[in-house]
Amino acid sequence: MGHRFLCGCKDKSIFFYFETLYLLFLKNPIFVFNYSLVMNTWSLFLRSYPKNIKFYILLLAGLTSTLLFSKFMIWNETRPGLRIDDPLLSLITPIDLSLATGILTDLPIILGLVVITKKPSNTIYLLFAIIGICCFRAMTLYFFVLEPPVDIIPLKDPILESVFYGGSVLLKDLFFSGHTANLILIGLIIEQVWLKRFLLICAFMVGTMLILQHVHYSIDVFAAPFFAVLIYKISIYMGNKTILHDMSEGKRCTTLMQGLGFKNV
Secondary structure: OHHHHHHHOOOHHHHHHHHHHHHHHHOOHHHOOOHHHHHHHHHHHHOOOOHHHHHHHHHHHHHHHHHHHHHHHHHHOOOOOEOOOOOOHHHOOOOOOHHHHHHHHHHHHHHHHHHHOOOHHHHHHHHHHHHHHHHHHHHHHHHOOEOOOOOOOOOOOHHHHHHOOOOOOOOOOOOOOHHHHHHHHHHHHOOOHHHHHHHHHHHHHHHHHHHHOOOOOHHHHHHHHHHHHHHHHHHHHHHHHHOOOOOOOOOOOOOHHHHOOOOOO
């Protein structure tokens, strides 16, 4: 059936993109988990007052931040900015790596979201991280208005374009790299060490490909890990301070080493 659809698909690269997500994500046995246990954990948490009220407010804030940030990104495309002379990019002939970048970004992030949201505490950290990444990226994009590199090959991401950007391909989503920072953030929040390392490796690969495609200036990618770590530490602090302060299970400290999976350091 997949081959018959492929033969009739006008854009075979997009088909291959979604087929890869389906085969590697939806059909992968690592996503099989104890549904009743997860639902019971969430049920107990959501019956706890006033934690449940705070969680619903946080969830609303996270969704609102995402919506407002997507609107900001579209508006930001209309602003004139500064073009940087990047010595690293001048040494590289750009190549189109959109498909590989999309798969190595969207698949690990979807994977991470599924695993993270199994636990209320991790979901709380995630929501604070979403708010943080939206706020920090909005600030840096607003104050550091940049024009894209001269020889940029636009990055095409069907999921981001269709869900958040109204079908538009953004060119001025520059300082700092959201693809790189998001992968690092998910990697820091997730608990499973092998998934954590996988996401961080993907972040390195995606950051490299963004530079090879001239989608970002090198400073955009190099700055992303520092912002990701800062947002991670703020998210853990805020989660512990506002909702998880009287919980012991699932609560974590703000140390970077724990985020990297070194629990005994």
